[in-house]
Amino acid sequence: MRMSSFFFTIGQGFKSLKRNRWYTLASVATISACLFLFGVFYSIVTNFQHVVKTAEEGVSVTVFFNEGTTEDIILATKALVEKRPEVRQVVYVSAQEAWEGFKEDYLGEYADGFTENPLEDSANLQIYLSDVSMQPALVTYLESLSDIRLVNKSEVTASTLVGVNSLIAYISLGIIAILLLVSIFLISNTVTIGISVRKEEINIMKYIGATDFFVRAPFVIEGIIIGIIGSIIPLFIIYIIYNKTAVYIAERFAMLNSILDILPVGTIFEALVPISVLIGVGIGFLGSVATVRKHLHV
Amino acid sequence: MEKVLRKKKAQRSAYDDDIITLDNVTKSYAVGKPALNGVTLHIKKGEFVFIVGDSGSGKSTLIKLLLRELVPSEGTITVMGHDLGRMRHRNIPKFRRNLGIVFQDFRLLKDRNVYENVAFAQRIIQKSSREIRKNVPSILATVGLAGKYKSKVTQLSGGEQQRVALARAMVNKPTILLADEPTGNLDPGNSWDIMKLMEQINENGTTVIVVTHNREIVNAMHKRVITMKKGVVIYDEEEGEYHDEDE
Ligand SMILES: Nc1ncnc2c1ncn2[C@@H]1O[C@H](COP(=O)(O)OP(=O)(O)O)[C@@H](O)[C@H]1O
Numbered sequence: 001m002r003m004s005s006f007f008f009t010i011g012q013g014f015k016s017l018k019r020n021r022w023y024t025l026a027s028v029a030t031i032s033a034c035l036f037l038f039g040v041f042y043s044i045v046t047n048f049q050h051v052v053k054t055a056e057e058g059v060s061v062t063v064f065f066n067e068g069t070t071e072d073i074i075l076a077t078k079a080l081v082e083k084r085p086e087v088r089q090v091v092y093v094s095a096q097e098a099w100e101g102f103k104e105d106y107l108g109e110y111a112d113g114f115t116e117n118p119l120e121d122s123a124n125l126q127i128y129l130s131d132v133s134m135q136p137a138l139v140t141y142l143e144s145l146s147d148i149r150l151v152n153k154s155e156v157t158a159s160t161l162v163g164v165n166s167l168i169a170y171i172s173l174g175i176i177a178i179l180l181l182v183s184i185f186l187i188s189n190t191v192t193i194g195i196s197v198r199k200e201e202i203n204i205m206k207y208i209g210a211t212d213f214f215v216r217a218p219f220v221i222e223g224i225i226i227g228i229i230g231s232i233i234p235l236f237i238i239y240i241i242y243n244k245t246a247v248y249i250a251e252r253f254a255m256l257n258s259i260l261d262i263l264p265v266g267t268i269f270e271a272l273v274p275i276s277v278l279i280g281v282g283i284g285f286l287g288s289v290a291t292v293r294k295h296l297h298v
Numbered sequence: 299m300e301k302v303l304r305k306k307k308a309q310r311s312a313y314d315d316d317i318i319t320l321d322n323v324t325k326s327y328a329v330g331k332p333a334l335n336g337v338t339l340h341i342k343k344g345e346f347v348f349i350v351g352d353s354g355s356g357k358s359t360l361i362k363l364l365l366r367e368l369v370p371s372e373g374t375i376t377v378m379g380h381d382l383g384r385m386r387h388r389n390i391p392k393f394r395r396n397l398g399i400v401f402q403d404f405r406l407l408k409d410r411n412v413y414e415n416v417a418f419a420q421r422i423i424q425k426s427s428r429e430i431r432k433n434v435p436s437i438l439a440t441v442g443l444a445g446k447y448k449s450k451v452t453q454l455s456g457g458e459q460q461r462v463a464l465a466r467a468m469v470n471k472p473t474i475l476l477a478d479e480p481t482g483n484l485d486p487g488n489s490w491d492i493m494k495l496m497e498q499i500n501e502n503g504t505t506v507i508v509v510t511h512n513r514e515i516v517n518a519m520h521k522r523v524i525t526m527k528k529g530v531v532i533y534d535e536e537e538g539e540y541h542d543e544d545e
């Protein structure tokens with residue numbers, strides 16, 4: 001296709017949009033609503049996953065040993081545990097280190113009253129997991145080992161987080177699917193109206209010898225334009241809302257900053273922009289092609 | 299068998315320079331009597347032909363068959379060597395680029411100016427911008443609208459609108475011009491202007507077929523006249539004249 005013909009076809013697409021602007025607006029609004037919700041849920045789910053991941057990284061199992069267990073045995077156990085696939089990292093905390101940590105956390109200046117280490121038998125292994133769901137299996141294994149006095153599980157149960165996260169994902173997928181169908185329906189209506197409004201023009205084109213492709217292309221372009229506009233608008237809105245929300249959360253829940261670490265908008269948009277535009281263009285393309293094939297027997 | 303073949307051959311050579319051939323063509327719509335009933339016609343390249351007849355006699359049906367908007371129920375139509383009944387759907391656009399078509403109701407794009415209406419025809423067949431800028435003013439000058447290229451077509455008189463339509467039909471340099479009652483909505487003066495333009499187009503080599511009810515013009519121009527009645531050709535005369543309905 002010639003460049004000038006290409007621009008002519010695009011111009012025809014825009015003309016058609018302008019001619020039935022109310023349907024165009026309705027279509028753009030629906031796609032926008034759909035992609036807006038998609039963007040919101042995507043932002044929430046992605047941040048939630050980020051939080052879960054941070055939390056998961058903090059999940060650990062602590063193993064204490066029987067009285068009088070030598071450091072050699074503890075280190076041998078450490079090597080054994082490190083070989084397990086669900087284990088990411090094992091940190092050996094000697095009795096001395098444990099005492100230092102305890103002093104720092106709870107005693108402060110009162111620690112001076114102690115001359116010996118009261119936590120003589122508190123040498124332990126801190127085990128960090130790569131797969132949190134394997135935590136129970138690991139605990140069972142650790143309890144079966146000799147010389148083990150106590151196995152402490154971390155309080156944070158990541159499985160709850162994971163459950164909530166997938167619930168949000170499923171609900172949002174459902175809503176988005178419904179909105180997608182509505183969008184396709186509205187685009188199809190817009191294109192149908194466009195075809196009936198331009199019946200005369202289409203007839204003239206056919207008499208002059210326009211190819212099927214040339215007659216149909218403007219309507220498909222019309223659909224794609226609707227899709228593009230319908231995806232750009234919500235991206236703008238989400239961009240603004242996201243930044244405002246991030247600032248609000250950071251200020252309001254300052255003490256929770258370590259867990260509520262909101263991802264920067266750039267990280268979210270890296271994937272959200274291409275996905276949204278792709279969905280928008282896809283809906284516009286599919287909706288118009290299907291309609292043109294049905295109603296435009298050229 | 300041999301005889302038949304020889305006869306066919308002889309027939310073919312007799313009509314070798316036909317640009318349009320109708321062989322025993324019948325066209326029936328879903329209801330009613332056939333609109334065309336066993337019509338046989340030969341039109342040579344470069345001819346100027348009037349088609350006249352009562353309303354409902356099948357003139358528009360004939361035009362629609364020629365531009366492959368309709369296909370014959372029986373018989374064959376050959377235009378520029380193409381058997382229209384067998385033409386594949388995707389070849390229709392290319393075929394129509396050889397035709398210029400003009401209607402009684404002009405059928406212009408009302409939201410565009412004179413220039414754009416004519417340029418439209420060139421854009422649709424994907425001519426380059428350079429060609430469009432050259433061809434459109436030239437054809438507008440030919441139909442006497444050089445000074446009005448920026449006018450909205452809705453602000454033009456009927457005669458001017460039909461000239462725009464004629465310019466649009468001619469800008470792609472068609473081999474055949476088909477006009478279905480082009481002067482049906484025009485006063486006598488404008489009707490003459492349009493007919494004279496079509497005669498001029500014909501003199502430049504285009505085959506012209508004009509459906510009309512304009513008795514005065516038909517009788518004055520001394521062209522071939524095909525008279526139809528109830529789907530049948532009842533007269534076909536060189537330098538013919540307009541026949542009355544009750545003849
Ligand atoms: N689309 C159609 N469906 C059914 N009958 C039609 C249709 N078009 C034309 N006819 C009939 O075919 C006959 C010829 O019509 P037409 O070719 O339009 O005649 P003319 O142009 O000479 O007035 C008329 O009886 C008309 O009613």
Ligand SMILES: [Mg+2]
Nearest residue numbers: 357358359478
């Ligand atoms: Mg008619």
